[in-house]
Amino acid sequence: MEKIYLDHVATNPMHPEALEAMLPFLKEDFGNPLSLYPPGAKAKEAIEGARGSVASLINAKPNEIIFTASGAESNNFALRGIALALQNKGKHIIVSKVEHHSILNSARFLEKSGFAATYLPVDKSGLVDPDSVQKAITKETVLISIIHASPEVGTIEPIAEIAKIAKKNNIFFHTDAVASAGNIPVDVRELGVDALSMTAHQFYGPKGAGALYLKEGTRIVPLIYGGIQEGGRRAGTENVPAIAGMGKAAELAKRDMGKRSDYVKTLRDKLISSVLSKITNVYLTGHPEQRLPGHASFVVEYIEGEAMLLLLSAKGIYVASGSACSSKALKASPVLLSLGIPSHLAQGSVVFTLGEGTKEQEIDFLIETFPQIISRLREISPYSKGWEGTEDGTCTAKK
């Protein structure tokens, strides 16, 4: 059975050229970039080359790129590092309710450390209202962080507009661009951001390589103290192979971005319109137009996401869900709830994310298979016309 991978927002297969770029540094070119003899210099050169490619992908300067191990690390670093560097100026930060856990939990950490945090709501398409950002600003506000594109519902936020508000108020602005960088145009000058998180495996690079763009002159407190790697801002012997792979992936992403995104967008539009026309009581989540090109997310009424995911998986189709049962925490996705989707409906979440390797026949097979799976689960479900018993908003798990 052919496997159909439609969870590209979780991670991606590596581009063969990116993998190729890593291999020498896992084999013969194993030197430590800090060493002064030739193998060290070769490793150092690889890192600086990759820094240039990553910088060029987002229109930054090479010295504005700090390599990290993941998008989550970049987010932690930005939120905690910048806030702590500025704590003498003020102790208030602003984030949205649709941030990744690495932002939300960093914000909670800051709250425990004496900061106040505002969590901005979003509208039903997942958009943050720039006016709400302006209204949330206080004399104490030192940092605003809003996600660029949501991995769960695909919505792309009006970052340039929000960054302008931050700038006008002289407040640092960070965006989590993990799901967007490398997939859609991300230009730090056009967006006007001071800091931006990204990760390589979202654009066909390896896992274990992330980056934080930090605008020249921005102060940050390190998360990891030690040696002078990354300008003393992120200690630890560099993951040279992964960084080399990230550099190559960034180069390819810059070259192929338009082609890749047009391709997945066409397939995505076909998927969305087929699902909405072939199946009743199914709703698109997130913004209908302002969304990631390969992203199609839905809630399917009267059935549950994990069950859908498993039946699709049995057909060789791999997808994601934000339902409570499919999460290890057994809570429905807070992002879906923030969009005003009721908990019982959020249980029917299913997320398809397409990539450059997705084939049209795979989408056709999905369009044919998905309605069958839905009707099968609906036959089992006690609900078909309406919901009962949803007025009680608390879940009392029976012990």
Added chain:
Amino acid sequence: MYSEKVMEHFTNPRNVGELPDADGVGTEGNPVCGDVMKIFIKVKDNIITDAKFKTFGCGAAIAVSSMVTEMVKGKTLDEALKISKEAVANELGGLPPQKMHCSNLGADALHKAIEDYRQRQVRS
């Protein structure tokens, strides 16, 4: 994450449906939490002669529903009341720990159906 038996019962669930002339009906769970099970039983001479279910929920919830309806057929009401969550999970070759509480609703729904049957008896 699920045992083979769970997957087998989930992908080929037994006894799906409703019994229009059921002698007892029990519902457990809440769609807000992700799992709801509704069980229908037919009772004759104190013995459960048939059982069907409708379930909204994850793979485990559906497998549990299928299993409990299989287990209960031919049992006396008192025997059926002794079927525990653990017994259902064991028959399925175990459930992941996080699914033991929220998705393992079969025994509770069954007990409610028996209660419903007994109340109907008192009333008639």
